[in-house]
Amino acid sequence: MRKGCQPVAWHGDHVVIIDQTRLPGEEVYLKLDDYREVAAAIQELKIRGAPAIGIAGAYAVALGARRIKTAEPGRFRRELQDIIDAIAATRPTARNLFFALERMKKAAMPGHSPADIKQALVDEAVRIHEEEADATHHLSLFGAGLIGDGWTVLTHCNTGPLATSGFGTALGVIIAARDQGKLVKVLATETRPLLQGARLTTWECRQASIPVTLITDSMAGYFMRKREVNAVITGADRIAANGDTANKIGTYTLAVLARENRILFYIAAPTSTIDGSVKTGDAIPIEERNPREVTCIQGVPIAPEGVEAANPAFDVTPHRYITAIITEKGIIGKPFREGIKKQLEGDAR
Amino acid sequence: MRKGCQPVAWHGDHVVIIDQTRLPGEEVYLKLDDYREVAAAIQELKIRGAPAIGIAGAYAVALGARRIKTAEPGRFRRELQDIIDAIAATRPTARNLFFALERMKKAAMPGHSPADIKQALVDEAVRIHEEEADATHHLSLFGAGLIGDGWTVLTHCNTGPLATSGFGTALGVIIAARDQGKLVKVLATETRPLLQGARLTTWECRQASIPVTLITDSMAGYFMRKREVNAVITGADRIAANGDTANKIGTYTLAVLARENRILFYIAAPTSTIDGSVKTGDAIPIEERNPREVTCIQGVPIAPEGVEAANPAFDVTPHRYITAIITEKGIIGKPFREGIKKQLEGDAR
Numbered sequence: 237m238r239k240g241c242q243p244v245a246w247h248g249d250h251v252v253i254i255d256q257t258r259l260p261g262e263e264v265y266l267k268l269d270d271y272r273e274v275a276a277a278i279q280e281l282k283i284r285g286a287p288a289i290g291i292a293g294a295y296a297v298a299l300g301a302r303r304i305k306t307a308e309p310g311r312f313r314r315e316l317q318d319i320i321d322a323i324a325a326t327r328p329t330a331r332n333l334f335f336a337l338e339r340m341k342k343a344a345m346p347g348h349s350p351a352d353i354k355q356a357l358v359d360e361a362v363r364i365h366e367e368e369a370d371a372t373h374h375l376s377l378f379g380a381g382l383i384g385d386g387w388t389v390l391t392h393c394n395t396g397p398l399a400t401s402g403f404g405t406a407l408g409v410i411i412a413a414r415d416q417g418k419l420v421k422v423l424a425t426e427t428r429p430l431l432q433g434a435r436l437t438t439w440e441c442r443q444a445s446i447p448v449t450l451i452t453d454s455m456a457g458y459f460m461r462k463r464e465v466n467a468v469i470t471g472a473d474r475i476a477a478n479g480d481t482a483n484k485i486g487t488y489t490l491a492v493l494a495r496e497n498r499i500l501f502y503i504a505a506p507t508s509t510i511d512g513s514v515k516t517g518d519a520i521p522i523e524e525r526n527p528r529e530v531t532c533i534q535g536v537p538i539a540p541e542g543v544e545a546a547n548p549a550f551d552v553t554p555h556r557y558i559t560a561i562i563t564e565k566g567i568i569g570k571p572f573r574e575g576i577k578k579q580l581e582g583d584a585r
Numbered sequence: 586m587r588k589g590c591q592p593v594a595w596h597g598d599h600v601v602i603i604d605q606t607r608l609p610g611e612e613v614y615l616k617l618d619d620y621r622e623v624a625a626a627i628q629e630l631k632i633r634g635a636p637a638i639g640i641a642g643a644y645a646v647a648l649g650a651r652r653i654k655t656a657e658p659g660r661f662r663r664e665l666q667d668i669i670d671a672i673a674a675t676r677p678t679a680r681n682l683f684f685a686l687e688r689m690k691k692a693a694m695p696g697h698s699p700a701d702i703k704q705a706l707v708d709e710a711v712r713i714h715e716e717e718a719d720a721t722h723h724l725s726l727f728g729a730g731l732i733g734d735g736w737t738v739l740t741h742c743n744t745g746p747l748a749t750s751g752f753g754t755a756l757g758v759i760i761a762a763r764d765q766g767k768l769v770k771v772l773a774t775e776t777r778p779l780l781q782g783a784r785l786t787t788w789e790c791r792q793a794s795i796p797v798t799l800i801t802d803s804m805a806g807y808f809m810r811k812r813e814v815n816a817v818i819t820g821a822d823r824i825a826a827n828g829d830t831a832n833k834i835g836t837y838t839l840a841v842l843a844r845e846n847r848i849l850f851y852i853a854a855p856t857s858t859i860d861g862s863v864k865t866g867d868a869i870p871i872e873e874r875n876p877r878e879v880t881c882i883q884g885v886p887i888a889p890e891g892v893e894a895a896n897p898a899f900d901v902t903p904h905r906y907i908t909a910i911i912t913e914k915g916i917i918g919k920p921f922r923e924g925i926k927k928q929l930e931g932d933a934r
Contacts, residue, residue: 260889426879426887428777428801434880434888442889450894452777452879454802454835458900461837486803488810489842496841530775530801531783533882538775539783540609540791545799551807 243288243398244295246362249302251295255282256398256432260439271300271319278326278333281430285399286473286509287368290332292401294361296323297340301357304350312350317341328521329482329550331474335508336364369402371506371564379409379469379504379562380416387413387466390423390456393484394436395471395504396444405471405504407437409562411444422448423465425456427484429529429547453486460497468494472505472561479555479572480517481505485548491557503553504562512580517552525549592637592747593644595711598651600644604631605747605781609788620649620668627675627682630779634748635822635858636717639681641750643710645672646689650703661699666690677870678831678899680823684857685713718751720855720913728758728818728853728911729765736762736815739772739805742833743785744820744853745793754820754853756786758911760793771797772814774805776833778878778896802835809846817843821854821910828904828921829866830854834897840906852902853911861929866901874898 245252250269257280258264266282268274274296277283283292300319306312320337327333343360344353383389389410393399396407404411407422414420422441427433434450441448451459459465468490474482481487481503494501514520527545531537539545561568561575565582568575594601599618606629607613615631617623623645626632632641649668655661669686676682692709693702732738738759742748745756753760756771763769771790776782783799790797800808808814817839823831830836830852843850863869876894880886888894910917910924914931917924 261886425803426777428775428803431887434892438888438892442892448893450876450879450888450892452802452834454774454777454838455895455897455900457838457841458834458897459895461900485801485807489803489806489838492806492845493838493841496845530799534885534887536883536885537610538780538883539787539799543783543787543791543797543799546804546808548804548807551804551810 242401243283244292244401246295246365251292251299253277253283253292256284256436257282260435269299270303271296271323274299275323275326284432285394286330286332286471287372287400287402287405287506288398289327289330290336290508291365291368293323293333294336294340294364297337298357298361301354307350309350312353313344316344327523329473329523331511332508339364365401368400368506368508371508372400372402372404372408374564375405375504375506375562376403376408376412378567379502380412382502382560382562382567383409383413383418383420384466385418388421388423388464390425390459390465390468390490391437392425392433392470392487392490393427394432394440396437396440398436398440399471405506406469407440409469409504410446414444414446420446422446423459424448424450425453425486426450427486428453456490457493460493460499465499467500467502469502469504472503472509473550474514474520475503475505475510475561475576476514476517476520477512477573477576478516479558479561479576481553481555481558482517482520482522482550483553485551488551488553491553495557500559501557502560502562503558507563507565507579510576510580512576517554520552522551523549591750592632593641593750595644595714600641600648602626602632602641605633605785606631609784618648620645620672623648624672624675633781634743635679635681635820636721636749636751636754636855637747638676638679639685639857640714640717642672642682643685643689643713646686647706647710650706653699656699658699661702662693665693676872678822678872680860681857688713714750717749717855717857720857721749721751721753721757723913724754724853724855724911725752725757725761727916728851729761731851731909731911731916732758732762732767732769733815734767737770737772737813739774739808739814739817739839740786741774741782741819741836741839742776743781743789745786745789747785747789748820754855755818756789758818758853759795763793763795769795771795772808773797773799774802774835775799776835777802805839806842809842809848814848816849816851818851818853821852821858822899823863823869824852824854824859824910824925825863825866825869826861826922826925827865828907828910828925830902830904830907831866831869831871831899832902834900837900837902840902844906849908850906851909851911852907856912856914856928859925859929861925866903869901871900872898
């Protein structure tokens, strides 16, 4: 990982996170030793990006378990479940959080002492972090092979090291392509309402010395129609069994524009983002956030006081718009249902 | 016109404009008696909206002519041409500005004295203002017939009285539908970079007592796919002879999304927006504005210092995405080339 991009780090009895809401203006690191602080940081997007949310959620469980005082196994498990439930309630859409919480729950093996379970939870959280970081590195290498020399790649939201506590998903693919010696330019959508593209993707591109041009979300179609975009790559918050993909609001629009202009449209995500239990995108819950994120920008009001606003944080891109899905196990082409099933079955073996 | 929405008013020897860059926070009126002040106000978007730019440009010529000191007809005409050229250089895309300047040039009849020409220019500017205001009222009435009771209409940028110094174009259609007793809701895109939707459309909807919900530009696709939009209506900055339409950046995207979701997509504009000399949208010049409008919002930086940004102010929607074009002469259906030709020939008679 490149310097200055570590969104969450484990320090034995606490985590240190970089407050992503303050970037790029300020690099503020927060030391959190209470799971409720971590849960609040997830809810407030101080930690964000589906893979990073999963990792932070796992550490939050480990931190929460440390504070449970009872030595009585039944009560310990009930208190642990309450902690897991509280962390699960922070953000409903990103699959990676639930993937991590399910693994943490399994790691709290029945029949063991609370002390042993506490240690097992720390070990499992560190393992999830390592595996997820590895996964984003591998998927980036697979994805880099799809990127041509001299290409301009359009990406949405932020999907680099900050979003993953690893190499990155969509931006990881771009960085890996550049590492392979390809000249790649990035067109970064600002990603309203919370401007992760303007604030974080431009910052990470600069850190990786990749040329980047910032555009508003409304300009993506203009550049696609002018044939100035070779491929669109985004991350994912949850992928259904048929390939339908929930991702940051605006992704569906980019996918429609890409198909209309015959431009490649890739999703890059670790398999921990795939939810095999969800048949299609229609069943993915979409988080509705505070309308003030729309009516104010960086605290400055942009609309008359009291105006009603909507704020769905994600949308679903039907699989028919997606060229391929890039995971750490390889590239899934159409039909997605079979490819996804194979990759998930690989997990189960 | 409803109170508080007059973007430009003639007062005999000066114009008073409302500074639209300060709305909705403050209602600041500016008294301008120098054509260079009016040109600067157009360039800085204190006056904006294609029809209002045309009207302000006409008054600017009248103000400029008043200041010409020479009584020598040849020199007077040369100085007048310099003034017209300076006003024409403010914004390259909106057809209405050139429409108004061509009319003003014709009004400066050869063979007349400078004094007579000065008066003729004032008269012509007032006439353009009145005719444009009438045109937006008539087109709004034609368009209202296309809107169903209980519909939710999505619109982009700002196209009400502020943009037209009249009734409005796209928003005029919505207001007229409501005046006909139809229940209409508006979904207003914020319209980055300069937030005319968030700042001005929500404000005008409130003044007209029309329920409005503000969304980011990236959310339009989400609501269209959910079937929560019955029609999309936007204004236009320049319409080519084949119906291709330049309008605020992001309009092309809305048109693609509308077609993908089988939603009606209308353009509403007076015939002064049609440029019969431009065969297709490819020949329409697209204004590229200062990248700081993208990297800063209301003066607050949203990206790392020095990040490169693009800022095309308009895009072109190919005519195949447009359901119909609404003008003051009626509704133009496909094929647009014939309908447009007929409406322009009506002018020439």
